Amino acid sequence: MLEVKNLNQEEREELKHLLSSNQLCFNDMNEQGVHLFGVQFKNKNIGFFGYEAFEDVALFRSMVVVAEARNKGYGALIWQQAKMKLTAAGINDVYLLTNTAAPFFSKQGFKQIARTSAPKPILATNEFREFCPADSVCMKINLS
Numbered sequence: 001m002l003e004v005k006n007l008n009q010e011e012r013e014e015l016k017h018l019l020s021s022n023q024l025c026f027n028d029m030n031e032q033g034v035h036l037f038g039v040q041f042k043n044k045n046i047g048f049f050g051y052e053a054f055e056d057v058a059l060f061r062s063m064v065v066v067a068e069a070r071n072k073g074y075g076a077l078i079w080q081q082a083k084m085k086l087t088a089a090g091i092n093d094v095y096l097l098t099n100t101a102a103p104f105f106s107k108q109g110f111k112q113i114a115r116t117s118a119p120k121p122i123l124a125t126n127e128f129r130e131f132c133p134a135d136s137v138c139m140k141i142n143l144s
Contacts, residue, residue, distance in 0.1 A: 007036045015048045047078040054121035060096040092144045097136040110139040
């Protein structure tokens with residue numbers, strides 16, 4: 001059984017290292033409004049995810065599976081846990097930017113959209129404005 005927990009400071013450092021080593025954005029993960037979670041199996045982190053919420057829309061932050069848990073189907077399970085957290089937070093639409101994971105997120109129900117069609121609060125995030133390249137794929141899923 002998977003367990004989802006808010007990250008403590010030590011786990012945030014683990015996540016920062018993991019994101020950095022996988023060339024994923026970590027620069028603003030301590031910004032106010034960014035919610036970060038560890039997903040555990042048998043009391044060991046197997047992955048992480050986060051989101052930045054703006055009323056009923058959210059920017060899905062980097063989701064990552066730890067190296068020893070990869071290729072075991074945990075990615076889809078972690079997304080299911082994330083989706084439950086997002087729904088419980090009242091989020092209807094989730095947006096993300098990716099350079100490598102579009103096929104995975106397409107399988108989870110995300111659709112590719114024009115980056116400029118994201119709502120203003122999402123477009124104003126540091127991830128959209130500064131950290132993700134202009135050629136990143138923008139995707140959206142409706143949870144309601």
